[in-house]
Amino acid sequence: MRTLVLIGHPDLAHSGTQAFLQAAAGALTDADEWDISAQGVPDSAEILRLQGEMRRYDRLIFQFPLYWYSMPGVFKQWLDTVWTTPFVSGRPGEAPPLAGKELGIVVTFSQAQQDYRLGGREHFSLSELLRPIAALGLAAQMQLLPIFPVAQFGYMTERERQHLLVTYAQYLSLPAGAHFADRAQWFAAWLTQHASAHSDYAAWAAALTAQQEQLADLHDTLAEMRREEDDAL
Amino acid sequence: MMDGEQQDALAAAIRQQAQQTADYVDRAVLLELADFAEAQQRRITTTGGEIDGRSWDHEHW
Structure with a gap:
């Protein structure tokens, strides 16, 4: 899985939230990142090069702070310039270049997450507000990932930030629609990769995997019992 | 196979290691x-x- 995070922030250098997310991605994933606000206005040759680069990835992530209920202008301007019609819709008779790839959205904001819902302080959900991005992704025949919201990073406790760090890394790297078993595998892989750091890590990875196999066996048994009960009715 | 008590011990051991780990x-x-x-x-x-x-549901015995 090759993931590219496209970060569009008007003042990336001074964003503690973005710095935290970038550190998480750098430490725990193989994802690449582009600071699109630093790319300036690309000429036609550069646009083609950027498009070619993006095609090399399986998953693209749009990452930005919410500005007036939308992506910041710097991100929109970049999209309007680099995501040309042939790049999004494809040339006649050809599949769009991004068809089948995944599109995720990491959106940060300073309000509480529950403000963004029907009847909440902001009245609209993030799913409603970010529909233009979904429309763009669907036009490109991409598969949409669930939105990854980061609310009020500045107010988070240390434990909440630790949780964010891991769930964000998993959002970038786990398969779409990841299950509990995928997360077990992610943790076991991390322990295995870091086995030289602590003598117990390899044993913990084995225990975690064994427990997951036990859980899978139990689910199989339960499914079989349910089938037998249904057949008996 | 580990029983529940051992597994809780596993979580406790991992948590203890976390407290001793300096890397964020x-x-x-x-x-x-x-x-x-x-x-x-x-x-x-x-x-x-x-x-x-x-298994113990008498209606299914």
Whole structure:
């Protein structure tokens, strides 16, 4: 899985939230990142090069702070310039270049997450507000990932930030629609990769995997019992 | 195979290691891992309980 995070922030250098997310991605994933606000206005040759680069990835992530209920202008301007019609819709008779790839959205904001819902302080959900991005992704025949919201990073406790760090890394790297078993595998892989750091890590990875196999066996048994009960009715 | 008590010990051991880990990222992963190991054990206990309950359902004997 090759993931590219496209970060569009008007003042990336001074964003503690973005710095935290970038550190998480750098430490725990193989994802690449582009600071699109630093790319300036690309000429036609550069646009083609950027498009070619993006095609090399399986998953693209749009990452930005919410500005007036939308992506910041710097991100929109970049999209309007680099995501040309042939790049999004494809040339006649050809599949769009991004068809089948995944599109995720990491959106940060300073309000509480529950403000963004029907009847909440902001009245609209993030799913409603970010529909233009979904429309763009669907036009490109991409598969949409669930939105990854980061609310009020500045107010988070240390434990909440630790949780964010891991769930964000998993959002970038786990398969779409990841299950509990995928997360077990992610943790076991991390322990295995870091086995030289602590003598117990390899044993913990084995225990975690064994427990997951036990859980899978139990689910199989339960499914079989349910089938037998249904057949008996 | 580990029983529930041993698995809780696993989560406790991971959490203890997290407290002794200076690296910020490693500590975060270990704390999340400890929570995950507990959640995994809860699922095993719950699913096992449902199997036991169905096995002992006299209407299906």
